[in-house]
Amino acid sequence: MAYDNPVIPGFHPDPSVCRVGEDYYLATSSFEYFPGVPLFHSRDLVHWRQLGHVLDRATQLPLHGAKASGGIYAPTLRHARGRFWMVTTNVSAGGGRQLICHAEDPAGPWSEPVVAHLGEIDPSLTFADDGRVYLQASGGRRGIVQCEIDPETGTALSSEQVLWTGAGWRYLEGPHLFQRGGWWYLLCAEGGTEAAHCVTIARSRSPWGPFEGCPRNPILTHRGLDTPLQNTGHADLIQDHAGGWWMVFLAVRGIGYPPAHHLGRETCLAPVTWDADGWPVVNRGAAVEPRMDVPTLPVHPWPTPPARDRFAGPGLAPCWNWLRNPLPGSWSAGPDGLRLVATPWRLDDNEAQAWIGRRQQHLACRFSAQLSELSGGDGAEAGITVRACETHHDDLAVALRGGRRVLLLRRRIGLLSVVVAERDVGDGAVELGIDAEPELYRFGLRRPDGGLDELGRGETRYRSTEIAGGFTGVFLAMYAQGPGAQARFPHADYAGL
Numbered sequence: 001m002a003y004d005n006p007v008i009p010g011f012h013p014d015p016s017v018c019r020v021g022e023d024y025y026l027a028t029s030s031f032e033y034f035p036g037v038p039l040f041h042s043r044d045l046v047h048w049r050q051l052g053h054v055l056d057r058a059t060q061l062p063l064h065g066a067k068a069s070g071g072i073y074a075p076t077l078r079h080a081r082g083r084f085w086m087v088t089t090n091v092s093a094g095g096g097r098q099l100i101c102h103a104e105d106p107a108g109p110w111s112e113p114v115v116a117h118l119g120e121i122d123p124s125l126t127f128a129d130d131g132r133v134y135l136q137a138s139g140g141r142r143g144i145v146q147c148e149i150d151p152e153t154g155t156a157l158s159s160e161q162v163l164w165t166g167a168g169w170r171y172l173e174g175p176h177l178f179q180r181g182g183w184w185y186l187l188c189a190e191g192g193t194e195a196a197h198c199v200t201i202a203r204s205r206s207p208w209g210p211f212e213g214c215p216r217n218p219i220l221t222h223r224g225l226d227t228p229l230q231n232t233g234h235a236d237l238i239q240d241h242a243g244g245w246w247m248v249f250l251a252v253r254g255i256g257y258p259p260a261h262h263l264g265r266e267t268c269l270a271p272v273t274w275d276a277d278g279w280p281v282v283n284r285g286a287a288v289e290p291r292m293d294v295p296t297l298p299v300h301p302w303p304t305p306p307a308r309d310r311f312a313g314p315g316l317a318p319c320w321n322w323l324r325n326p327l328p329g330s331w332s333a334g335p336d337g338l339r340l341v342a343t344p345w346r347l348d349d350n351e352a353q354a355w356i357g358r359r360q361q362h363l364a365c366r367f368s369a370q371l372s373e374l375s376g377g378d379g380a381e382a383g384i385t386v387r388a389c390e391t392h393h394d395d396l397a398v399a400l401r402g403g404r405r406v407l408l409l410r411r412r413i414g415l416l417s418v419v420v421a422e423r424d425v426g427d428g429a430v431e432l433g434i435d436a437e438p439e440l441y442r443f444g445l446r447r448p449d450g451g452l453d454e455l456g457r458g459e460t461r462y463r464s465t466e467i468a469g470g471f472t473g474v475f476l477a478m479y480a481q482g483p484g485a486q487a488r489f490p491h492a493d494y495a496g497l
Helices: none
Strands: 002-004 016-020 023-027 036-042 049-055 072-080 083-090 097-103 114-117 121-127 133-138 144-150 161-164 173-180 183-190 198-204 229-239 245-253 266-274 280-282 291-293 321-323 331-334 337-341 354-359 365-371 373-375 381-389 392-401 404-413 416-424 430-436 440-446 452-459 475-481 486-489 492-496
Touching: 016 229, 023 072, 036 072, 036 083, 049 097, 072 173, 083 121, 121 173, 133 173, 161 183, 173 229, 183 229, 198 229, 229 266, 245 280, 266 291, 321 475, 337 354, 337 475, 354 381, 365 381, 365 486, 381 430, 392 430, 392 440, 404 452, 416 452, 475 486
Parallel strands: 016 072, 072 121
Antiparallel strands: 002 291, 016 023, 023 036, 036 049, 072 083, 083 097, 097 114, 121 133, 133 144, 144 161, 173 183, 183 198, 229 245, 245 266, 266 280, 321 354, 331 337, 337 486, 354 475, 365 430, 365 492, 373 486, 381 392, 381 475, 392 404, 404 416, 430 440, 440 452
């Protein structure tokens, strides 16, 4: 049976997975976007549907003022004691404060977090067979640190101890501790989340060590290899209900030369076997490819979501996010579609905006949103945007200027912000569209036949991590900004090509 990597495309990094019977659940990082920690469900580890988010209340996840690539780092998802448990770090609230939530149902509601103080980032929970619970985290240059905790309260039940200092590469992160065959295995990420990224592993007879590294470390890396999937790392292991083992991990798909990736770090899947010495072997030691022809669990696809969302309300589909916590009154959804009311901030600010977006998940796709109403003072505007961060975005908008309605295309690249094209547009509804290719965005008005009356173009690489920086990927969003701006979007369409 063949399957395609990434199994969860688009900006879905740092995957963590757990199993309950024949059901699999997976969580990923979300950084400055709200709700936080997207949660997915699968029956075969290949096809995933989003159930919702773990942190969907502002009390769980305050993000006001969070900088680009701040917020939520590297959650770990586990099932134990009849509950689902999630632990993560909101770095915008201070590193070393690990947030632990639990839920009876992975679709929620999830509890308010309790705080455990350990290390810096990338926390993980281990529920041992003897009832003890261990919390691990990256301790920065000290290595991977651990303490025993009470997960209900976050109270430390032991002192902090360094477990392992790694296999020799920088940025030892992403620990996951688990038991197998009388050994305690510590799975980690090293090398930084760029081209040198890798997965390493160590083991001990005790959860406190000493840990010895695998003689074949790293057990997964694509550095220096000519393969479409690069920067492989930050992994988790899972044993399926048929007894097989798998690794979920992040990777990127670079475009052009030198390669640049703009969709973010994506969730991939590879089979795992165990050698005669009890060490894991990923994909029989070969590189993991975009097309994997390996035995899998029985296939269980989910229905394909419709391309069009009419925002019937009162909430939003789980694919949509806000940029930081939305301000009350800045949005609503209902029978007339999505309404946005501008906040005091604009797309260039690191505060809450009237902005609702979804991840770009395909290198080639089409995104459109119908703008049927726009009101406000001179300078008010509403439209759609391709966002990497505050300093790197493309905006296609209708703006009010001196009694005229102007269709404009604006590009922000670092300190440079310029309107590259504009023209008058009449009253009435307009269908704003973006056609994405691997190396190019085309912006314009969508015609009834699906084509695009192009206003301008922009290179995708200027929205890549290699240029824009950070840890996230491109979002395609609707927004309103400027004096008294209010806008209505009856529908939005997204389709991968």
